[in-house]
Amino acid sequence: MAFGPYLLLASLEGLVTAAVLALMALGLSLVFGVMRVVNVAHGEFYMLGAVIAWWSASLISGHPALGFLLALVVSPLIVAAIALLSDRLVLRRLNYEPQATIVATIGLLYIIQQLALTFYGPDARPVQAPFDMRLALPWFGYSAYKLAIIAASIFLIIATWIGLTRTKAGLVMRATQSDPDTAQAFGIPVDRVYAVVFALGAGMAALAAVLIVPIQQAHYLMGQDPLLLSFVVVIIGGLGSLRGTVVAALFIGLSDGIISMFFSPTLAKMLATLLVALVLVFRPQGLFGTAAR
């Protein structure tokens, strides 16, 4: 294969990564933006999403699309319910104090991971893609499902954006984000908004996982790398800025796809991590964010 098509393949793979990453990071960013909570367990919600997708797809025999559709509905709902429960049982009792919640979500991370290992096991298991089609490009064939992931992600991002900017619920969330005390004074149930946002963020991670699980198998440790990457995305995009998050996901996904195709993935990860730390040191508001309040 010549260099051009090779680059095209790398960019397509990068776009798929970016699509999933954007969804996951959007959840993380939403939780951070509205609640000021750094959810370290976000990667585990993603992993749970994939594991539950495998479980619900295995319930149905017949056409693979049926199992996939069931997973698409069930998995985010269950994960959101678990997130809601952990918000009620743990985070709310800590009054969403930033440092305490980080410690608590680290605890959550360990518990979820271990339970997944105990009940799901150490094996990686696949979910069948809803349709099996290859688009014949002049140089190589490419899975149509991967392109569908990109389309679905774009759709979901636009839906989130509309939800946040054009609906009452979005208005309530933005009000809570900019000043929880005043929002409370105007009769907004800040407590309930937090719970919904936390569940929503976890649900988005689960949704991203359901989309990816037909091309990347479900495994109990699969949450770690995406967690780090979505931190990277959220920080570079500016903590709490949705537009920045999407742009950064595109940038990171594409460069990850291209760099790891041409260089050592460990080196790529190492440089990316260091770069992000330095961005945070010298430009704490992120590359696209506005100055911190």
Add this chain to the structure above:
Amino acid sequence: MTPGTKALWVHLCLVVLLFALNFLLPEYHRGILSRVMVLSVFAMGYNLAFGYAGMLSLGHAMFFAAGLYGAGLTAYHLGWSVWPAFGAGFAAGTILAVIAGILALRTKGVAFMIVTLMFAQTFYLATLYFTTYTRGEEGLVLPQSARALSLFGISFSLTDPTVRYMLALVLLALVLFALLLLVRSSFGRALVAIRENEERMRMLGYDVFANKLSALIVSAAVCASAGAAYALLFGYAGSGFASIQYSILPLLWVLLGGAATTLGPIFGTLFMFYAVDITSSYTDAYMVVVGLALILLILYFPKGIAGAIRERWLPWLP
């Protein structure tokens, strides 16, 4: 007795008790206790940064591992003997802390946590990337010859359990009393004041940055000596010790034992070690124990064991 001498006696008694335990405990528990003592030095170092100065770092594995590899690599590849190798580990951690501190202390709160986490992750990935030298996850096993210590003309082998136990105890005692002095000095009190109200300290004319940086460097130096001691005493250096888990564990130990108490880190490490040891004989799911412990601690005992003792019964405990 003044509170100061009372505290000194309590610390002395603990050290004597640990010394006596060497002759009372069976082999297996002596082995565990030597490990616990080295790791509680790690926790004590972390406690200075987190408990006293209020810097919640999620990257202290980097300093521990710098000590571990500083000693391990020089002993393994260059054939350095115990003292120079220990010095190399100590120096590696301290120098790393100066660089990391100058950068990371430009941020605070959540950003500081993430920056330290990222630095430590970079260090961890580096230990994997240079796998020709570090042998990555598999790790280096130090040869017998690298673990012979000569002291006052007598030569000891670090593979001997009693020598190992005593050296771990000496390190623990040195660090314990040094930190006891440090936290009761004006520097230690300034750190606590910075933790409580940074703005006010700045207004009073303290150089907050310099104080925090010095605290971080001392903390890292203690952690690095724990790492170097670990590599030399137990003859192993692997990249697992640089992973995120080893940044979380000292936080857990300190929270459990009591942040900003001199004895807390020892209690916390000891308790957690035995909790995992006992539960893992019933189930493999020891990570659930760690996770639940973290959540329950932060919910119900944010002050930890020694913190609760100080609050209820012994207000003079440092």
